Amino acid sequence: MKKFWLVIGTFVLLFSGIFSAHADDFNKILTKGKWVNKSDGYKISADNDRTIERYKTFSFNADQTFVLDSIKTKFRGEWNVIDNCIYLEFNNQKLKPKIANLTDDQLIVDGEVFKNHSGAVAGLLNFYEYTGIYNATPGHLLMIVVGIFFIFLAIRYNYEPLLLIPIGFGIIIGNIPFFQAEGFNLQLGIYEEGSVMNYLYFGVRQGIYPPLIFLGIGAMTDFSSLISNPRLMILGAAAQIGIFLTFLGALVLGFTPAEAGAIGIIGGADGPTAIFLSSKLAPHLIGPIAIAAYSYMALVPIIQPPFMRLIISKKERKIRMKPPRSVSKLEKIMFPIVGLLLTAYISPSSLPLLGMLFFGNLLKESTVTRRLAETARNSLIDIVTILLGLTVGASTQADVFLTPQSLMIFGLGALSFVVATCGGLFFARLMNVFLKGDNKINPLIGAAGVSAVPDSARVVQHEGLKADPTNHLLMHAMAPNVSGVIGSAVGAGILLSFLM
Amino acid sequence: MIPILGNIGIDFSAIPGQGATIAIVGWLIVFAALVLLVIVFTQTPKIIYYKTRKKLREQSKHADIPDSEIHLPGDTSAAIAMALHYYFSDLHDEESNVITIKRVRKTYSPWSSKIYGLRVWPRR
Numbered sequence: 001m002k003k004f005w006l007v008i009g010t011f012v013l014l015f016s017g018i019f020s021a022h023a024d025d026f027n028k029i030l031t032k033g034k035w036v037n038k039s040d041g042y043k044i045s046a047d048n049d050r051t052i053e054r055y056k057t058f059s060f061n062a063d064q065t066f067v068l069d070s071i072k073t074k075f076r077g078e079w080n081v082i083d084n085c086i087y088l089e090f091n092n093q094k095l096k097p098k099i100a101n102l103t104d105d106q107l108i109v110d111g112e113v114f115k116n117h118s119g120a121v122a123g124l125l126n127f128y129e130y131t132g133i134y135n136a137t138p139g140h141l142l143m144i145v146v147g148i149f150f151i152f153l154a155i156r157y158n159y160e161p162l163l164l165i166p167i168g169f170g171i172i173i174g175n176i177p178f179f180q181a182e183g184f185n186l187q188l189g190i191y192e193e194g195s196v197m198n199y200l201y202f203g204v205r206q207g208i209y210p211p212l213i214f215l216g217i218g219a220m221t222d223f224s225s226l227i228s229n230p231r232l233m234i235l236g237a238a239a240q241i242g243i244f245l246t247f248l249g250a251l252v253l254g255f256t257p258a259e260a261g262a263i264g265i266i267g268g269a270d271g272p273t274a275i276f277l278s279s280k281l282a283p284h285l286i287g288p289i290a291i292a293a294y295s296y297m298a299l300v301p302i303i304q305p306p307f308m309r310l311i312i313s314k315k316e317r318k319i320r321m322k323p324p325r326s327v328s329k330l331e332k333i334m335f336p337i338v339g340l341l342l343t344a345y346i347s348p349s350s351l352p353l354l355g356m357l358f359f360g361n362l363l364k365e366s367t368v369t370r371r372l373a374e375t376a377r378n379s380l381i382d383i384v385t386i387l388l389g390l391t392v393g394a395s396t397q398a399d400v401f402l403t404p405q406s407l408m409i410f411g412l413g414a415l416s417f418v419v420a421t422c423g424g425l426f427f428a429r430l431m432n433v434f435l436k437g438d439n440k441i442n443p444l445i446g447a448a449g450v451s452a453v454p455d456s457a458r459v460v461q462h463e464g465l466k467a468d469p470t471n472h473l474l475m476h477a478m479a480p481n482v483s484g485v486i487g488s489a490v491g492a493g494i495l496l497s498f499l500m
Numbered sequence: 501m502i503p504i505l506g507n508i509g510i511d512f513s514a515i516p517g518q519g520a521t522i523a524i525v526g527w528l529i530v531f532a533a534l535v536l537l538v539i540v541f542t543q544t545p546k547i548i549y550y551k552t553r554k555k556l557r558e559q560s561k562h563a564d565i566p567d568s569e570i571h572l573p574g575d576t577s578a579a580i581a582m583a584l585h586y587y588f589s590d591l592h593d594e595e596s597n598v599i600t601i602k603r604v605r606k607t608y609s610p611w612s613s614k615i616y617g618l619r620v621w622p623r624r
Contacts, residue, residue, distance in 0.1 A: 230541040237527075237534040244523035251519045260519070326577040331544055338540055346533045483534060490533045494526040 026081055026102065027062065034059045034122035035107045035114035042071065044180040045191075048399055054181065055129050057122055058100075058107065058114055069126075071181040135177035139398030147171030147393065153298065160298035160455065163271070163389055167294055170393020173197070190394045201391040204286060207279040209388040210272035211356040216381025217272075217453065217485065218336070218360025219373045226479040227331050228324035231431070232445065236483025238427030239449030242267025242420025243491045246412050253408050258282055261495040263409055266293045267416030268488025269300070269452040275392065276353060277492045281499055287395040288406035292413035294392070300455040301462075303414070304421050304447050308463050311425040312443045316432075317467035319442040321476045329365070336362040343490050349500075350493025357489065417450065424449035424480065441476070448477040451484035 035058040042054040057069040060079055066088060068075040077090040079100075086100040088109070100109040107114040117125070128134050150168030154161035174197075178188050190197040203209040226233060247264030255263060262278035262285055274293035278286045296303065308317075336358035344351050363373040395401070428446030435441065444463055448456045457477035464473035572580075610616060 227541055230538040233534045233538050233541075234531070237531045240530045241527060244527045247526075248519060248523050257519060257522075261522075323573050323575040325545075326572050328545075328548060330548060331541070334544065335541070338544075339537060342536045342540065343533045346529060346536070483537075486537075487530050487534055490530050491526060494529050495522070498522045498526065 026084075029102065029105075029116075030060045030079075030081075030086065030107075031062050033116050033118045036117050036122055036125060037109075037112050037114040039112055043182040044399060046182050050399055052135070052180075055125055056112070056114070057126070058109070059119075059122075071184050072179065073184065130179050132177045135179060137177065137398060139402045140175045140177045143175040143396055143398045143401065144172050146396075147175065150295070150393075159301070160294070162385060163294050164298050166386055166389025167291070167393040170390040171396050172393075173390070174394030174397045189397060190391065191397065191400065197391065197394050200387055201395060203384075203387060204275055204290075204391050204395070205279055205283060207276045207352070209384050210276035210279075211352040212384045213272040213381060213388065214353050214489075215356040215360040215376050216384070218357040218362075219364045219376035220381070221357075221361060221364075221453070221482055221485075222478070223335050223361060223482055224327040224332060225324050225475050226482055227327045227335055229476070229479055232441065232476065232479035233483040233486075234431070235424050235428055235446050235449040235480035236451075236485075236487040237449075238446065239420045239424035239451075239480070239484055240268065240487045240491045241423035242269070242416040242418075242450065243488065243495070245419045246416035247495070249412050249415060250408075253412070255405075255408075256282075258499045259285060261499040262289055263412050264416065265289075265488070265492050265495065266296070266409075266413040267420045267450075268484075268491055269293070269297055269417060269420060269450040269456070270485060270488045271297060272388075273353060273451075273488050273492045275388070277496060280496055285405070285409065287392070287397075287401050288403075288409040289413075290392040291396055291401075292410050294389075296413050296417045297452045297455065300417075300450075300452050301459050303417050304450075304456060304459050305463055307418060307421050308425060308444055308447050308459075311422060312429070314467060316429070316443050317464065318471065319432075319440055320468075320471055321440075321442055321445075321473070322438050324475060329367075332365040333362070336365065339486065343486060347490045347493035347497065349496040350489045353489040353492065354486065357485065420450040421447050421456075442471070442473055445473055445477045445480055449480040449484045449487070451481065451488045453481050453485055454478065456484075457481040 037056045037058075038053055039056070040053045041051050044050050044052055054071060058066060059069075060066045064078050064080065066077055066079045068077070068088075068090075075090055075092060075095060077088055077092075077095075079089075080087045084101070086102065086107075088098040088100055090097065098109055100107055102108075105116055107116070132140075147168045147170070150164045150171065153159045154164035154168065174190055179186055180189070185192050185194065187193075187195040187198075189195060190201050192198055243264045244267075245264075246267040247260050250260035250263040251257065258281040262274075262282040265274045265277045266289060268274065271290065271294045275286060275290050278289040282289075340354060340358040343354050360373070360376050363369045363376055424446035425443055426446070427449075428441060428443035432440050432443060442464060444460050444467075448460045450456050457474055460477035461472065461474035464471050614620075
């Protein structure tokens, strides 16, 4: 009997040793290093359907606790081994418990395979996931090329460098890929709440920057050419046909009326106005609209000349215009006040733009607020231009910007510039039918009605000099040019009041 | 559908009637606003010149003052401005031509004075 108990005791001891050795090995394998899984299906944001592969890491501790690191969020819990299965219970009661199995150096949790890596490798994978290289898409690279192209245009050809450099660099900044996931905010991107860029972008989203830009424009614009020959103001109205035909074109392409209105304003060839209106009517389209407006403004020296030569005959291009009369100080002071009253009473929705434009001009023309005018036309407009250009550029984040809609907006934008230019040119020719003798105007100046101050006036001067090297049209072209600014602001106000 | 290129065309029926109205009315309003400005600023100089003419008539007691005397074209004003600019910027040429040598008396400053230099042995 004694022998029997001895044999039983030996067996018990032997088996318990075997079992405890097995459990010790299990724990060792589980707690060694980290278990990493990489799987697809993670949305990059709530309003974007693009999915991306992300790493998920389990780390088990000897004290029966574990940490699950998913989308850079840590979920803690306790683990237990029962019948070769690992039971994972999360501290967060909202998360359901999970059962994991350990087979062939792989941990399988809910069908997802986790591979074991040392802590260092898991850390490197975590770092790699944060890098731009991991998160880059062809779209990001394409947009960076576009940004570099803008910078190239600005430096090599001097096309609107004050705008294209900030926008181009902004595009590069906005397309540096970073870790994005639904419900996770790294506060880096322009669309992520709380990021520095997001705060700066507030001025664009809420339409704060455009009126400030208009204040500066008003303080630097000399309206005397317009006051001396007010008839030329009508050319600024004629060229606004670009806005309304593009609006119809956008409706045809299936945009909603509000979106169509925001797209149509590209035809006004006025960046701040375009941003202002799109921030009110279609905030989701600010990026493509602003980029289209500013890029076409910069490309005015390329877009306009062919149509100017096509529509205006060589003989007409040589027409010399009467020198503008001198404008009295009283008229110059009256202009911003009367101008504001007349235009804002007709279209009060354009008050933020027109109010600031005419206020800036009064600061300049009153001659008693030189310091304020200096600030508005130098420091203030420079600061706002930097912020506006940079944030508009950065808003072209590939995953938000590269959509078929953006392509359509670019197409419509180009069309609107062409229509606006042709509208101004044809109207100038029409005006000439009714004008006699030395009152006739050089129809080239009609092209300056598209706004795009002062580039389109410069193009007119250039084309005029090509036809007759002694015929300077710049002064005359500035009249429709600045009236184009007023016209596009009034147009924006009208669209706002119709479509808001 | 109006065909433009092959099968591609513009479907004008997609434009709601409201859209066309907005476009036409909108453009007309822009025109109206600027035409109003044209009217005001075509008439304003006439009023200003009428007042000036009246003032001049009272002062000189001449019945007729030609338009050219009141209304200066821009290039004439520019020429006058340029002449004035040259006149004032060349004023220094009409100096007295008398060269005088004035004794300049320097006020004393201890700055870089030799007596405070490091090479002077301090007196006790």
